[in-house]
Amino acid sequence: MKKLKKIFLVSSVALMHGNITAQSANFKTKNPYYSKTETAKLKVSNAEWKKILKPELYQVAREAATETAFTGKFYEFDEKGTYYCAVCGNALFLSTSKFATTCGWPSFYEPIRKNSVIYKKDNSLNMERTEVLCGRCDSHLGHIFDDGPAPTGKRFCMNSVCLDFVPIVKNN
Numbered sequence: 001m002k003k004l005k006k007i008f009l010v011s012s013v014a015l016m017h018g019n020i021t022a023q024s025a026n027f028k029t030k031n032p033y034y035s036k037t038e039t040a041k042l043k044v045s046n047a048e049w050k051k052i053l054k055p056e057l058y059q060v061a062r063e064a065a066t067e068t069a070f071t072g073k074f075y076e077f078d079e080k081g082t083y084y085c086a087v088c089g090n091a092l093f094l095s096t097s098k099f100a101t102t103c104g105w106p107s108f109y110e111p112i113r114k115n116s117v118i119y120k121k122d123n124s125l126n127m128e129r130t131e132v133l134c135g136r137c138d139s140h141l142g143h144i145f146d147d148g149p150a151p152t153g154k155r156f157c158m159n160s161v162c163l164d165f166v167p168i169v170k171n172n
Contacts, residue, residue, distance in 0.1 A: 033137065034089045036166070039115075042088055042137045053087065060159050061087050061139035063126070064131065071102025072160025077106065077151050081167035083158075090136035092163070093156070099149055106163070108156040109148045117156075131144065132156055 031052050046062050059065040074083070083093040083106075087168055093108040093116075101107040111117045115135045122131040122143065132141045141162045148155035 004137055031088075032104070035082055035085075036089045036091065038138060039090070041135075044137065048104055050141050057161050061134075061141075062162050066121075066141040066142075067105075067159045067161050070103060074106040074158075074160040074163055074165065075104065075166070076100075079165070079167050081165055082112070083108075083138060084164040084166065085134040085137060085141070086162050086164045087139040088134060088137035089164070090116060091157075092134070092141070100155075101155065103155070104156055105142060105157045106149065106160055108151045108158065109150075111156065119144065133156070134162075 033044060033052075049062050050058055053061065056067075060067055078095075078098075080095045082095070083098075084091055087112060091112045093110075094112055097108045097110045097112075099107055099109060109128060118133045118135050118138070120131040120133055122129045128147075129143045132144050133139060134141060139162060140159075142156065142158040145155045146153060
């Protein structure tokens with residue numbers, strides 16, 4: 001029941017505020033753990049993350065809540081670039097592995113590198129699923145399913161609020 005209340009809270013926030021954004025640009029300068037180049041594993045308490053992260057991101061990333069389907073800013077997003085963990089800056093997915101789905105969340109068929117993400121068994125909500133966590137900070141990103149496209153057959157179903165995006169810069 002507690003998990004359902006968290007999901008309702010995040011859903012309510014998403015509905016009230018439209019698309020949820022992960023963090024402001026200012027956040028990255030105030031988060032001493034955020035780095036797009038560092039790959040060393042982080043050991044940061046949830047109490048510390050709670051001081052740093054916006055409440056919406058904290059609820060999803062650190063408490064495994066889920067943003068409301070079809071509301072995330074990256075669901076129907078189609079730019080070329082790289083997706084990073086909004087909590088720590090770890091590189092997660094290339095846009096070339098993103099594909100269109102009707103599930104309501106941005107989906108990818110493979111991570112950028114093997115240790116970008118880690119997996120955890122999830123039996124919450126009376127379902128058997130595999131949770132996907134950031135390989136650097138252990139933040140909840142979403143879940144993985146076996147109904148994705150070739151070449152992997154996987155669908156990494158991610159919460160937009162947990163993702164940052166950096167577009168490929170075109171030189172003119």
